[in-house]
Amino acid sequence: MLELTVDLGDRSYPIFIGSGTLSDASKLTPRIRAKQVAIVTNETIAPLYLDKLKSLLNDFDVIDFDVIDIVLPDGEAFKNLQTLEAVFDGLLQARHNRTTTLIALGGGVVGDMAGFAAACYQRGVEFIQIPTTVLSQVDSSVGGKTGVNHPLGKNMIGAFHQPNAVIIDTDLLATLPDRELSAGIAEIIKYGLICDPEFYAWLQANIDKLMARDTDALVYAIHRSCADKAKVVAEDEKESGIRAILNLGHTFGHAIETHLGYGEWLHGEAVATGMVMAAELSCRLGDIAQDQVEQIKVLLQQANLPVLPPEGMTPDDFLSIMAVDKKVLDSRLRLVLLEQVGKAVVTSEFDRSKLDEMLAEMCVC
Amino acid sequence: MLELTVDLGDRSYPIFIGSGTLSDASKLTPRIRAKQVAIVTNETIAPLYLDKLKSLLNDFDVIDFDVIDIVLPDGEAFKNLQTLEAVFDGLLQARHNRTTTLIALGGGVVGDMAGFAAACYQRGVEFIQIPTTVLSQVDSSVGGKTGVNHPLGKNMIGAFHQPNAVIIDTDLLATLPDRELSAGIAEIIKYGLICDPEFYAWLQANIDKLMARDTDALVYAIHRSCADKAKVVAEDEKESGIRAILNLGHTFGHAIETHLGYGEWLHGEAVATGMVMAAELSCRLGDIAQDQVEQIKVLLQQANLPVLPPEGMTPDDFLSIMAVDKKVLDSRLRLVLLEQVGKAVVTSEFDRSKLDEMLAEMCVC
Numbered sequence: 001m002l003e004l005t006v007d008l009g010d011r012s013y014p015i016f017i018g019s020g021t022l023s024d025a026s027k028l029t030p031r032i033r034a035k036q037v038a039i040v041t042n043e044t045i046a047p048l049y050l051d052k053l054k055s056l057l058n059d060f061d062v063i064d065f066d067v068i069d070i071v072l073p074d075g076e077a078f079k080n081l082q083t084l085e086a087v088f089d090g091l092l093q094a095r096h097n098r099t100t101t102l103i104a105l106g107g108g109v110v111g112d113m114a115g116f117a118a119a120c121y122q123r124g125v126e127f128i129q130i131p132t133t134v135l136s137q138v139d140s141s142v143g144g145k146t147g148v149n150h151p152l153g154k155n156m157i158g159a160f161h162q163p164n165a166v167i168i169d170t171d172l173l174a175t176l177p178d179r180e181l182s183a184g185i186a187e188i189i190k191y192g193l194i195c196d197p198e199f200y201a202w203l204q205a206n207i208d209k210l211m212a213r214d215t216d217a218l219v220y221a222i223h224r225s226c227a228d229k230a231k232v233v234a235e236d237e238k239e240s241g242i243r244a245i246l247n248l249g250h251t252f253g254h255a256i257e258t259h260l261g262y263g264e265w266l267h268g269e270a271v272a273t274g275m276v277m278a279a280e281l282s283c284r285l286g287d288i289a290q291d292q293v294e295q296i297k298v299l300l301q302q303a304n305l306p307v308l309p310p311e312g313m314t315p316d317d318f319l320s321i322m323a324v325d326k327k328v329l330d331s332r333l334r335l336v337l338l339e340q341v342g343k344a345v346v347t348s349e350f351d352r353s354k355l356d357e358m359l360a361e362m363c364v365c
Numbered sequence: 366m367l368e369l370t371v372d373l374g375d376r377s378y379p380i381f382i383g384s385g386t387l388s389d390a391s392k393l394t395p396r397i398r399a400k401q402v403a404i405v406t407n408e409t410i411a412p413l414y415l416d417k418l419k420s421l422l423n424d425f426d427v428i429d430f431d432v433i434d435i436v437l438p439d440g441e442a443f444k445n446l447q448t449l450e451a452v453f454d455g456l457l458q459a460r461h462n463r464t465t466t467l468i469a470l471g472g473g474v475v476g477d478m479a480g481f482a483a484a485c486y487q488r489g490v491e492f493i494q495i496p497t498t499v500l501s502q503v504d505s506s507v508g509g510k511t512g513v514n515h516p517l518g519k520n521m522i523g524a525f526h527q528p529n530a531v532i533i534d535t536d537l538l539a540t541l542p543d544r545e546l547s548a549g550i551a552e553i554i555k556y557g558l559i560c561d562p563e564f565y566a567w568l569q570a571n572i573d574k575l576m577a578r579d580t581d582a583l584v585y586a587i588h589r590s591c592a593d594k595a596k597v598v599a600e601d602e603k604e605s606g607i608r609a610i611l612n613l614g615h616t617f618g619h620a621i622e623t624h625l626g627y628g629e630w631l632h633g634e635a636v637a638t639g640m641v642m643a644a645e646l647s648c649r650l651g652d653i654a655q656d657q658v659e660q661i662k663v664l665l666q667q668a669n670l671p672v673l674p675p676e677g678m679t680p681d682d683f684l685s686i687m688a689v690d691k692k693v694l695d696s697r698l699r700l701v702l703l704e705q706v707g708k709a710v711v712t713s714e715f716d717r718s719k720l721d722e723m724l725a726e727m728c729v730c
Contacts (some may be wrong), residue, residue, distance in 0.1 A: 080448055081446050081449075084446075085446055085515075088521065088522055089515075089517075090520060092515055092518055093517065094519035095688060119524065120512075120522045120524060121521070121522065122521060122522070122523075123510065123512060123520075123523045123524055123525055124525070124603075147485075148486060150450075150453055150454075150457055152457035152458065153453075153457055155488075156453065156457060156486070156487060157453055157486065158485060158487075158488045159484065159485060159486045159489070159490070159524060160488055200646055209575075238489075258388065303602060324458060343628055
């Protein structure tokens with residue numbers, strides 16, 4: 001088992017990564033503050049792992065936990081204020097108080113919603129992440145971003161709220177659908193592209209192992225991704241600067257998700273295409289070479305990821321949705337671009353006509 | 366004009382108190398970060414003061430503000446997630462970004478909702494409070510508590526989010542209904558009771574002036590209340606200890622509000638009765654004398670405030686609602702009681718039978 005610490009002063013927390021970590025109560029129970037525990041999960045994950053987690057809590061004989069579970073519908077389409085209210089309903093019906101601990105057992109949607117519920121319930125309670133998808137293991141479980149979507153924009157309502165601990169058990173990936181495995185690998189590739197050229201090279205050499213769910217390869221790639229992300233987040237917790245590089249591909253990707261309606265494309269799929277778009281623009285701006293763009297596309301395609309926007313989506317669709325994106329500051333469009341393969345930058349200083357060119361070329365109407 | 370600072374390190378902010386402060390753009394505009402401004406107000410306040418505030422922003426000729434307004438329905442009954450969504454709708458439709466500033470123009474409900482919307486919109490934007498009721502001027506505009514109600518409990522969903530500034534113009538109280546003036550005075554009396562015996566004596570001597578809306582008396586009482594609250598909040602921003610004394614009367618009061626449905630009794634009215642209940646219990650516990658309880662009742666009655674629970678509300682109604690109150694820690698009921706008139710304490714160490722006795726005596730079924 002590997003361990004790393006997200007270094008955020010008095011909000012620092014550990015991440016445990018390995019095969020079988022969820023069978024080890026010693027990682028979980030010391031991080032539960034009092035007796036009340038609310039497991040937030042979804043309809044897909046509940047039949048697979050809820051009993052396992054409950055019995056882990058029951059087996060621990062020092063504390064007699066008072067455990068409830070709140071089972072949400074599955075999918076990004078339910079990541080909204082209405083579903084969030086169901087979490088509050090469950091907590092209040094069970095009379096959970098300020099010392100309760102929420103445990104997010106699920107993918108990114110469950111983690112974002114349980115984390116936001118924890119941020120808001122009685123103005124803030126503690127929570128623990130047990131992410132069950134590659135994407136949530138490498139992305140949403142690290143860094144404290146929580147929230148829900150609004151019909152007019154993704155993640156528009158939320159909070160920064162750090163978990164007490166993140167427990168990543170790669171055994172849980174056995175039941176992950178192939179499409180979701182790929183979506184998670186998109187985010188893993190992102191870390192190589194934005195800040196870790198050595199890891200990018202490792203990914204080019206080992207993408208087949210990851211796709212075959214080789215345990216060692218998964219543990220290595222997840223640990224390295226979390227370490228990369230933890231480093232960036234420790235530098236800039238509230239995203240006032242460098243943290244924004246984690247959004248490589250996300251501005252374009254969010255536009256795709258908003259345009260299609262949440263849940264049509266997986267987040268990682270949208271990010272994959274978004275990263276290609278960012279790379280294509282970086283190439284037009286003279287920062288990376290065309291063959292490097294092609295290599296990025298090859299790697300993403302080896303992970304069965306899309307590299308073109310959805311059919312029918314126009315440049316105007318992108319520009320109109322992107323105008324309200326959180327990365328727009330004072331009405332200027334800011335994008336994450338590649339200065340090199342392995343080094344991203346955030347900038348609003350780019351030749352706008354190159355953006356239009358790229359969009360015109362990549363949008364297949 | 367009086368000014369004081371709420372001392373919270375890098376989240377410190379000024380409060381300006383006086384007659385005509387809202388005619389003085391120099392207090393407001395330097396605290397607006399960028400161009401976008403969203404005024405959140407309600408149907409009652411909008412026709413009275415919205416234009417005044419807008420023209421103040423327009424007159425300021427250095428910055429060309431982009432101002433929208435979001436007008437909510439009036440009343441505690443609308444302080445919920447559904448109404449909150451209307452604020453997000455307005456912000457997103459107008460494409461407000463992370464640098465927007467929300468201005469809460471209204472009473473406590475508007476302040477709590479606008480503040481919570483600011484805490485959550487794009488994971489946190491800045492906001493300014495312009496409270497228009499006595500209650501919000503002395504209570505909800507100081508201290509950073511924001512949030513909405515849930516059918517099962519008041520203020521159960523929220524965040525700590527400090528404003529950039531609070532601008533209190535006592536001229537705005539000219540249009541405040543008498544019942545709301547009284548409700549605000551309940552909270553003013555609370556500061557005397559919990560931490561300021563000298564102020565309590567001043568209130569006994571000057572209650573008639575306050576009820577007659579004498580400007581000097583109002584400015585003095587509001588400033589002293591804000592200063593008392595600011596001192597407590599600076600000691601304990603997140604309510605891990607001493608801050609809880611601000612909740613004198615609130616545990617019983619919230620139970621009354623929850624039992625009746627939000628909006629039947631005004632918050633200050635429920636707190637007034639709650640303070641009498643806390644005082645009666647403190648008396649039974651031997652901490653204050655019966656004639657001190659009677660003096661508190663006289664003062665509240667001079668302010669036209671209720672001193673008995675609503676008819677038909679039983680001891681069991683209180684106990685059942687209070688069990689889920691935020692001040693319950695690990696299932697033990699904690700209450701704010703009076704050690705002296707002018708000194709409150711928070712405790713779960715009290716003779717429970719005295720609570721039952723007090724409830725049995727005060728509940729008129």
